[in-house]
Amino acid sequence: GAVVSQHPSRVICKSGTSVKIECRSLDFQATTMFWYRQFPKQSLMLMATSNEGSKATYEQGVEKDKFLINHASLTLSTLTVTSAHPEDSSFYICSASTGRGAGNTIYFGEGSWLTVV
Amino acid sequence: AQKITQTQPGMFVQEKEAVTLDCTYDTSDPSYGLFWYKQPSSGEMIFLIYQGSYDQQNATEGRYSLNFQKARKSANLVISASQLGDSAMYFCALLPLAAGTALIFGKGTTLSVSS
Numbered sequence: 001g002a003v004v005s006q007h008p009s010r011v012i013c014k015s016g017t018s019v020k021i022e023c024r025s026l027d028f029q030a031t032t033m034f035w036y037r038q039f040p041k042q043s044l045m046l047m048a049t050s051n052e053g054s055k056a057t058y059e060q061g062v063e064k065d066k067f068l069i070n071h072a073s074l075t076l077s078t079l080t081v082t083s084a085h086p087e088d089s090s091f092y093i094c095s096a097s098t099g100r101g102a103g104n105t106i107y108f109g110e111g112s113w114l115t116v117v
Numbered sequence: 118a119q120k121i122t123q124t125q126p127g128m129f130v131q132e133k134e135a136v137t138l139d140c141t142y143d144t145s146d147p148s149y150g151l152f153w154y155k156q157p158s159s160g161e162m163i164f165l166i167y168q169g170s171y172d173q174q175n176a177t178e179g180r181y182s183l184n185f186q187k188a189r190k191s192a193n194l195v196i197s198a199s200q201l202g203d204s205a206m207y208f209c210a211l212l213p214l215a216a217g218t219a220l221i222f223g224k225g226t227t228l229s230v231s232s
Contacts, residue, residue: 032217038160043208043222051217091160097217106152106212106220108162 003027004096006109013116018082021112023094029074030096035067038091038111047092050077084116119144121211123223130199130230137184138194138226140209148214151192153183156225157205165207168192170214199230 005024013019023033031052036044048069049057056069066088068080077096081088093111120143130136142151149170155163168176168183176183184193196203206227210220 034219041206041225041227043224044162044220046219046221049217049219093160093162095162095220106164108154108164111160111162113160 004030004094004107004109006094006112008112009110010113011115013084013114015085015116016083018080019084019114020078020080021092021094021114023077023079023096023109025075025096025107028096030077031074032097033071033077034095034097035069035077035079036093036095038093040091044093047079081114084114086116089114089116119146119211119213119221121209121221121223123209123226125226126224127227127229130228132201132230132232133198135195135197136199136228138196138207138209138228140192140194140223142190142192142209142211144190144211144213146213146215150212150214151183151185152210152212152220153181153192153194154208154210155203155205156208162208166194196228199228201230201232204228204230 007022033050035047037047038044046059047062050069050071052071052074058064071077094109122141151168153165166176166178166181166183168185175185180197182195206225208225209223212220
């Protein structure tokens with residue numbers, strides 16, 4: 001079964017509204033979670049690194065006020081897309097690390113398809 | 118700079134044949150890991166295989182094997198006996214082994230398996 005759960009899997013929202021995506025680690029405590037964005041037929045682009053109890057570290061070019069990341073507990077990180085626009089429509093996927101970086105300790109959520117209309 | 122390069126945007130193979138997906142990497146870190154993921158059209162990232170930079174043997178997982186050539190900084194994925202269900206996008210990724218670092222992905226290769 002999934003060790004990282006992401007919700008919702010698909011969401012449609014209206015322009016100007018905000019949408020929240022949750023990423024939960026089910027079987028372990030994730031000190032670090034990562035948020036990626038992926039456009040069709042392209043690679044995963046790292047948006048931010050989310051550390052429990054501290055502010056997220058955003059990659060260059062990612063607007064921190066638009067993509068709000070909160071990692072309030074060791075099992076939950078959330079990405080909120082604020083004032084969404086159609087160009088924010090994309091596939092968003094999270095991953096969680098136990099921090100040790102070995103081969104089987106990086107887990108991905110199922111991903112969330114966001115469509116802004 | 119840390120970088121992963123996948124030079125094959127698309128690959129085509131017939132069922133039951135073997136196929137090699139290329140991946141080269143660049144890193145100055147002495148310790149790192151190399152991953153391959155499969156991403157079907159549903160979007161989920163399916164972990165296939167992992168190779169650590171200090172692993173002496175090439176990694177194998179069922180029909181998947183990783184041809185690790187450290188001096189050449191290459192980590193090609195070999196899929197033996199291709200199946201129709203192998204059609205998907207494949208990503209090679211580099212993980213510097215410092216705590217809390219993110220995977221660095223290549224651009225991916227779309228594999229199409231035909232009958």
